[in-house]
Amino acid sequence: MxxxxxxxxxxxxxxxxxxxxxxxxxxxxxxxxxxxxxxxxxxxxxxxxxxxxxxxxxxxxxxxxxxxxxxxxxxxxxxxxxxxxxxxxxxxxxxxxxxxxxxxxxxxxxxxxxxxxxxxxxxxxxxxxxxxxxxxxxxxxxxxxxxxxxxxxxxxxxxxxxxxxxxxxxxxxxxxxxxxxxxxxxxxxxxxxxxxxxxxxxxxxxxxGRSEAEVAPNLKPLVQSATGMFVATTFASNVARLQSLAIAGEAAGRSICLMGRAMRRMTEAAREEGILTDFPKTISPEEAADIPRENLMLIVTGSQGERRAASAQLSRGKYFGMELKEGDTFLFSSKTIPGNEKEVARIMNNLSELGVDVVTDDDGLYHVxxxxxxxxxxxxxxxxxxxxxxxxxxxxxxxxxxxxxxxxxxxxxxxxxxxxxxxxxxxxxxxxxxxxxxxxxxxxxxxxxQFDGVVRDRIRMALNGHVVVAVMVDDDNEILEDTWVDIRGLPEQVRGSASLADIMEEHLAGQLARVNTRTANDDEALEGLIVKGVRKVAQDEIGKRPEVTVLITRLSAE
Structure with missing residues (x-):
């Protein structure tokens, strides 16, 4: 067998x-x-x-x-x-x-x-x-x-x-x-x-399942009823949806502008391979800036809340000179993929604060x-x-x-x-x-x-903060008093006005003053002692166990 x-x-x-x-x-x-x-x-x-x-x-x-x-x-x-x-x-x-x-x-x-x-x-x-x-x-x-x-x-x-x-x-x-x-x-x-x-x-x-052909008839009346600028986002790869959106915009007398690298790449590839033959004429973002808002339709990337895509950038301010205002309409002609809900909701809330009317596919009209x-x-x-x-x-x-x-x-x-x-x-x-x-x-x-530790360490620093400690040891293995502490991602002040870094430096000074020559001569032992001391202070003061980096400089008489 x-x-x-x-x-x-x-x-x-x-x-x-x-x-x-x-x-x-x-x-x-x-x-x-x-x-x-x-x-x-x-x-x-x-x-x-x-x-x-x-x-x-x-x-x-x-x-x-x-x-x-x-x-x-x-x-x-x-x-x-x-x-x-x-x-x-x-x-x-x-x-x-x-x-x-x-x-x-x-x-x-x-x-x-x-x-x-x-x-x-x-x-x-x-x-x-x-x-x-x-x-x-x-x-x-x-x-x-x-x-x-x-x-x-x-x-x-x-x-x-x-x-x-x-x-x-x-x-x-x-x-x-x-x-x-x-x-x-x-x-x-x-x-x-x-x-x-x-x-x-x-x-x-x-x-x-429903056919893509069922979406187009619902898009046309929506675009025609809009008064300000009309913006729609969908998956850039959904070439059929891009065409349906563009045709609806053209029927409403609007100029069509594609925004986002992926959107342009997909339509270019579809044209090159003879898949898109009846796509309405489009204008560049530079040309769009001169078109009256009520005569303009933007089709943009970022339906899943991607931070650098056009949708997110428009929700935060200007993108290629375009700016959304009260009375504009923004359509999500897409389904939110599980895991992306928070980022999509953030964009929707940003748009709402701008006075933009947000339309989603909750009724099943604008996406299949x-x-x-x-x-x-x-x-x-x-x-x-x-x-x-x-x-x-x-x-x-x-x-x-x-x-x-x-x-x-x-x-x-x-x-x-x-x-x-x-x-x-x-x-x-x-x-x-x-x-x-x-x-x-x-x-x-x-x-x-995945298991190399890079992202794991990044998450730990994000959760717990990061402390850098620099100490100097002379050629007689005596630790110099001026220990330096720098903190990142942790509160600078605790107990009203006390400096967290100062408290750590004071604690380490007392701790290191008692270190014997054998420990002072062993980098690994000295580092472990310092890490333990820093984390004790952080735990006592703010309930955190930060990531700690120790820099040991050994001075030579030469």
Whole structure:
């Protein structure tokens, strides 16, 4: 049994979380399987758990340790949580990247931004054409989603066919891009599907999903009824929504201005690939400054509360010379992703203080999800008739619920969160290994491991403050009296008017005056004594245990 070929599935990111997708498939003898990687995405940090971090990418240590077995990378679509890691992690992988034209355009831009060769990205044909990758044949099966040219992957192996759905919904009128084709999907399923690896994001939503085409009719009257400047934010990648918003603005006699780098990049890529052909004429931010407010519509980035995006900057003041005023209207044509509620609410409150009328999608009029709801997932199960359903793209509760839906439909559902290697080749899926997975932080221009301590120390300093102590020791191992203390992130004064730094210096002076020669000659022992003394003072005075840095200078008679 142990010597037979395995068909393995191993998520390195995206299973047990929403974001940072990276899935490995392999076929061959145990431990010698030839591999492919599906998607290489990112996640976004937050100030509570990852302060100062720019983005988060999956820990691909296991993959790089088995790089000689990796054949190629396949990207399902152009959302950041699926393609965003390409520019950052490609130098560690250096394998061919395959994706459809629009996604390829975005991937090449990411590589160019990092000074890497964009020619490693290959534009793939759509199913039924297939790409050879070792023991696999892989086809890009068009599917509807909230970004153009999204694809599932048809993955053929000697052990059977897998369909990896990527992100999808059942939308037969998506405004921009290819509609969901029942016939094409039925063709893909006809040879038999061993495993359906399936999006789980909206498994708890029990109503059928809605089409993108339902949004446009609601936008036009809203824009026409506005009196001042009209501003709308949505996901920059939702090209269909951008077009619907721009058309509504044009119909209301407004000039359209796109604001935000991601917004411009997405529309440029869509035009270059022939996806956007009827997008209304736009004007630059400089030109927008000369347009009367009632004749202007801004479509801006930052629907998820990103601090540096256009929405946040407009809520705090001016952005590219534009300023919101009382009587303007601001539309959030988007759903707030869990975890972003506080930042989005901060922007809304800032706008309210400016007298701006904020419109959200609370009534379901101005946004539809790009992910399949439970009835659509059940439709997909019935359409493809898989033997096994492997839920992915969801938190653990989503995966578990989706597996229950599969079981109720007479299929085998298996929960496989990040790091769980399962073999799909037998009569039933089985867990065969667990791999260490985690996160890697892009901190400035450096990639930092999740357990390297950088972010942990940053959080500790944020919670407890930081104290720097400088002491000098002469060549006779006598500690000089002038110990210096500097505090950061702690109250300067305690007990009315007493200086916290002065109290620490006084305490250390008495403590160090009693230090014997042996301790004074041992940097580690001396540092431990000082740290303990500083923390005792801080605990007594303000109830804190700060991080402490000790600088020991040893003087020489020479």
């Amino acid at each position: 142990s010597g037979r070929d395995r068909l393995i599935y191993l998520p390195l990111g995206g299973a047990g979380e929403i974001g940072m997708n990276a899935y490995v498939y392999g076929y061959g003898k145990p431990g010698k399987e030839r591999l492919i990687l599906v998607d290489l995405g990112i996640a976004f940090p937050d100030m509570d758990t990852t302060p100062g971090v720019d983005i988060i990418v999956p820990d691909i240590t296991w993959l790089t340790e088995n790089l000689n077995r990796l054949e190629a990378v396949f990207i399902t679509h152009g959302h950041e949580d699926h393609v965003g890691g390409v520019g950052h992690l490609y130098p560690q992988i250096k394998k061919p990247i395959h994706c459809r034209a629009f996604t390829a355009n975005l991937a090449r831009r990411k590589l160019q931004e990092k000074g890497q060769d964009p020619k490693v990205v290959h534009t793939a044909p759509s199913f039924p054409q297939m790409i050879d990758a070792g023991p696999f044949k892989v086809g890009f099966l068009p599917v509807s989603h909230s970004i153009p040219e999204s694809n599932a992957l048809v993955i053929d192996s000697p052990a059977g066919r897998i369909i990896h759905t990527g992100d999808f919904k059942i939308d037969r009128s998506p405004v921009v891009g290819q509609p969901f084709s029942d016939d094409l999907w039925a063709e893909a399923a006809r040879p038999g599907v061993r495993a359906l690896v399936c999006d789980s994001t909206n498994v708890f939503s029990k109503n059928e 999800s790009g992910h399949a709801n439970r009835p659509d997932l059940e439709f997909m199960h019935n359409l493809t008739q898989p033997q096994i359903v492997v839920p992915m793209h969801g938190e653990h509760r989503h995966l578990r619920e989706h597996a229950k839906v599969a079981d109720a439909g007479g299929r085998i559902g298996i929960v496989a969160p990040n790091g769980t290697m399962i073999d799909l080749a037998g009569n039933e899926p089985r867990v065969v290994d667990h791999v260490e997975t985690g996160r890697t932080y892009l901190d400035g221009s450096a990639l930092v491991g």
